[in-house]
Amino acid sequence: MAAMAAEPAVPDYESAELYTRAFRVGALGFGWRQLLGPPDLSLAEEEEEDADLAVAAALDCAPATAAELRAVCSIDMLMSSEKEEDPDVIPEDSSLLTLRMRKKALERREETIIVDRACRQETLTFEMESHASGKRPDNPTDLIEEGELLLTLNIFYPVIFQKHKDHKPYQTVLVLGSQNLTELRDSISCVSDLQIGGEFSSQPDQAPEHISKDLYKSAFFYFEGIFYNDRRYPECRDLSRTIIEWSESHDRGYENLQSVKMEDYVFNDLSLKIGFPYLYCHQGNCEHIIIITDIRLIHHDDCLDRNLYPLLVKKHWLCTRKCFVCKMYTARWVTNRDTLAPEDPCFFCDVCFRMLHYDAEGNKLGEFLAYPYVDPGIFN
Amino acid sequence: MSSLPGLKEDCEELLGAFQQADTVRFERFAELWRERRFHTIFYGRIRALERNKITKKTLDLARQYFFPPYSFQIRVGALYLLYGLYNAQLCQPKQKIRIALKDWPEIQKFHLDLLDSQHYDAAYIFRRLRLARAFHFTAMPKLLTYRTKKKIEENYFKEEFKDPSNRVNSLITNDVLEELMNVHDHYQKMKCVISADKSQPDKALSLIKDDFVVNLKDITLEHQEWQQSRMKLFRNAKVTPETENKKKEETWLESEGPERASALARIKYKSYSAVVEVSKSRRHRQVQLESSESGPSCGKSPGRSKKASRTPQPARRGSSEVRGEMQVAEETVTRHIGMPVITEEDSDEGEVSLPKRRR
Numbered sequence: 001m002a003a004m005a006a007e008p009a010v011p012d013y014e015s016a017e018l019y020t021r022a023f024r025v026g027a028l029g030f031g032w033r034q035l036l037g038p039p040d041l042s043l044a045e046e047e048e049e050d051a052d053l054a055v056a057a058a059l060d061c062a063p064a065t066a067a068e069l070r071a072v073c074s075i076d077m078l079m080s081s082e083k084e085e086d087p088d089v090i091p092e093d094s095s096l097l098t099l100r101m102r103k104k105a106l107e108r109r110e111e112t113i114i115v116d117r118a119c120r121q122e123t124l125t126f127e128m129e130s131h132a133s134g135k136r137p138d139n140p141t142d143l144i145e146e147g148e149l150l151l152t153l154n155i156f157y158p159v160i161f162q163k164h165k166d167h168k169p170y171q172t173v174l175v176l177g178s179q180n181l182t183e184l185r186d187s188i189s190c191v192s193d194l195q196i197g198g199e200f201s202s203q204p205d206q207a208p209e210h211i212s213k214d215l216y217k218s219a220f221f222y223f224e225g226i227f228y229n230d231r232r233y234p235e236c237r238d239l240s241r242t243i244i245e246w247s248e249s250h251d252r253g254y255e256n257l258q259s260v261k262m263e264d265y266v267f268n269d270l271s272l273k274i275g276f277p278y279l280y281c282h283q284g285n286c287e288h289i290i291i292i293t294d295i296r297l298i299h300h301d302d303c304l305d306r307n308l309y310p311l312l313v314k315k316h317w318l319c320t321r322k323c324f325v326c327k328m329y330t331a332r333w334v335t336n337r338d339t340l341a342p343e344d345p346c347f348f349c350d351v352c353f354r355m356l357h358y359d360a361e362g363n364k365l366g367e368f369l370a371y372p373y374v375d376p377g378i379f380n
Numbered sequence: 381m382s383s384l385p386g387l388k389e390d391c392e393e394l395l396g397a398f399q400q401a402d403t404v405r406f407e408r409f410a411e412l413w414r415e416r417r418f419h420t421i422f423y424g425r426i427r428a429l430e431r432n433k434i435t436k437k438t439l440d441l442a443r444q445y446f447f448p449p450y451s452f453q454i455r456v457g458a459l460y461l462l463y464g465l466y467n468a469q470l471c472q473p474k475q476k477i478r479i480a481l482k483d484w485p486e487i488q489k490f491h492l493d494l495l496d497s498q499h500y501d502a503a504y505i506f507r508r509l510r511l512a513r514a515f516h517f518t519a520m521p522k523l524l525t526y527r528t529k530k531k532i533e534e535n536y537f538k539e540e541f542k543d544p545s546n547r548v549n550s551l552i553t554n555d556v557l558e559e560l561m562n563v564h565d566h567y568q569k570m571k572c573v574i575s576a577d578k579s580q581p582d583k584a585l586s587l588i589k590d591d592f593v594v595n596l597k598d599i600t601l602e603h604q605e606w607q608q609s610r611m612k613l614f615r616n617a618k619v620t621p622e623t624e625n626k627k628k629e630e631t632w633l634e635s636e637g638p639e640r641a642s643a644l645a646r647i648k649y650k651s652y653s654a655v656v657e658v659s660k661s662r663r664h665r666q667v668q669l670e671s672s673e674s675g676p677s678c679g680k681s682p683g684r685s686k687k688a689s690r691t692p693q694p695a696r697r698g699s700s701e702v703r704g705e706m707q708v709a710e711e712t713v714t715r716h717i718g719m720p721v722i723t724e725e726d727s728d729e730g731e732v733s734l735p736k737r738r739r
Contacts, residue, residue: 010481010482011480011481011482011519011520012482013520017522017524018524019526020519020520020524028481028519031481032481032484032517035481035484035488036517039510039511039513040510040513040515040517042513047513050507050508050511055504055507059495059500059503059504059507060495061498061500065500069500069501070504072407073501073504073505075463075464075467077406077410077414078410078414078419078463078464079419079468085420085423087422087423087424087470088424089423090420091420094420095416095417096386096416096417096418096420096421097385097386097389097390097393098385098386098387098389098390098421099386099420099421100386101385101386102386102424118427122427122429125429126428126429129429130428133473134473152523154525274524275520275524275525275526276526277526291525291526293523293524293525294520294523294524295518295519296478296516296517296518297516297517297518299476299513299516300513301474301476301513
């Protein structure tokens with residue numbers, strides 16, 4: 001906590017290689033901006049021309065020396081001057097151990113593999129990672145300012161399947177230091193926001209009006225002893241109150257828990273530890289672990305359109321439950337005690353569900369209870 | 381690192397050859413690089429996603445040699461290596477070199493050293509990298525995911541690349557000595573306070589040798605003097621042949637040979653003594669100390685007393701050798717905090733602290 005008081009924070013490990021001490025996010029940006037000059041922070045598209053005179057001035061040497069340096073230290077000095085090479089081909093007689101080992105691995109792969117192409121998931125991962133990089137806004141006012149901070153957050157899904165025992169699925173989001181916490185909250189997509197409560201076998205068309213997101217708007221983030229509650233709407237409740245009361249009612253070892261309004265804070269205001277697990281809770285008890293894995297200055301190769309943030313750069317591919325009839329589309333309905341279905345519960349896509357359970361006028365056929373179903377893989 | 385077999389060996393081989401060449405000239409480095417065709421390191425049929433990962437890891441590996449405890453020459457080599465790798469990579473857009481805020485002062489110091497000793501090529505290349513915006517200015521050197529590793533990677537340092545003689549100096553810096561004396565002083569005073577006879581501590585409290593600190597100081601000074609004289613010998617022996625080599629190499633800079641060599645030696649020496657300076661972790665701790673003043677056990681003299689009662693951190697000493705250079709600062713903290721305990725241990729056996737710490 002001592003780092004909080006100091007003006008520019010220099011984060012350091014609290015637990016080696018695992019997480020840092022708590023520091024104020026904005027102070028990190030301040031610290032870097034103090035140390036760096038305009039060329040380091042520049043987001044301009046073109047690299048700055050480096051004139052001999054500038055070099056001479058910076059290095060305190062003669063302009064002639066600068067010209068010489070340009071020649072001697074040119075990157076061409078490191079590249080082979082010979083014929084064009086194909087980067088896909090590893091040269092035969094390489095003395096580099098890395099290449100010899102890689103060559104062996106690739107050859108082994110070639111022998112065993114049947115189809116040699118990127119699988120869908122790999123393509124998707126790459127696309128997600130790079131789709132926005134280097135993007136610039138059409139409107140110059142949306143351009144991100146120099147020296148802005150970029151936070152990388154891993155947001156975990158609240159799943160406890162056995163198969164995810166070791167590697168919990170998560171999505172990775174980039175947010176800007178100047179962005180409000182509510183902007184992140186609004187961008188987190190979770191199936192529990194889309195749940196629809198109730199039984200709709202007699203009026204299936206009315207189901208979409210009862211989405212949980214619109215009914216229960218409360219949510220909070222928890223960072224370093226402070227609950228950041230979403231209080232933007234009058235119907236929002238302070239979800240953290242029960243927790244704070246619980247911790248105060250007995251001596252639980254958690255003192256000074258505070259509750260503040262999420263909408264009053266941007267990420268720069270937060271004090272947190274990088275690499276430390278925090279919490280996002282919504283819908284009363286849908287709990288997502290959040291880990292800030294990285295904070296750094298924005299770079300000109302990053303996406304520079306402010307409107308595209310929070311930017312999703314990675315998400316887990318979840319299996320979807322398919323319709324029992326067509327076996328093709330993702331299930332939208334689940335029925336219980338269904339006289340028309342072979343299983344209980346039984347899953348249907350919207351089209352098949354209506355075709356099977358209703359006649360042309362929309363009258364209910366047979367006996368069943370129908371509940372809207374939201375598949376966890378819906379965001380794939 | 382584990383997923384990039386052979387890379388560490390390749391980098392160390394190149395840096396080792398550079399060290400053998402006994403120079404910091406980029407020209408020589410480029411020769412060595414070309415001999416090995418090092419730019420082909422990224423070659424092979426690799427898809428974009430994998431390539432990004434490999435490149436990130438490669439830069440991450442090379443970056444480690446850019447920081448202490450590696451010697452000045454290895455660090456210059458690492459700078460050239462980063463320059464080469466950054467430009468040779470096949471990623472589009474290029475992967476960046478991550479620099480943590482806590483490491484930046486070290487780089488600035490290094491840069492000043494380069495300028496002071498007129499290693500224009502190294503300084504120029506550092507400038508090129510910055511202008512090419514090859515760095516990500518980050519909070520921490522790595523992404524932290526709170527994933528506890530099942531197998532802790534042995535992150536050893538290549539001995540030959542390190543500054544050979546800075547261990548004692550980095551363990552017992554002038555500040556540590558000074559602080560140790562203060563702590564000892566304070567310890568004595570505290571003993572007096574709680575003793576029956578206020579002017580002199582009880583016999584029962586005499587648990588350490590009173591002259592321990594003084595002895596330690598003397599030994600350290602002796603060691604420093606011995607080292608300096610050895611350095612002088614080393615330098616004198618080296619200057620003549622080195623000058624000859626250098627003259628050939630550096631004609632393009634038209635600089636005076638002997639001047640260069642002595643400047644280089646000065647810088648090398650500087651980089652030894654550089655480690656002795658206050659690490660930033662200490663400053664941090666100073667703040668902590670002051671903030672903990674309000675504690676009840678403080679008694680008369682504020683600030684200092686806490687230190688003695690501070691519980692030692694969980695023992696990390698065994699592993700401290702092998703951990704990343706980023707931990708150097710933290711390690712220092714650990715040692716500082718553990719200091720009073722060590723004092724007691726050592727006193728039982730006499731003044732064996734030096735060999736013991738040297739490991």
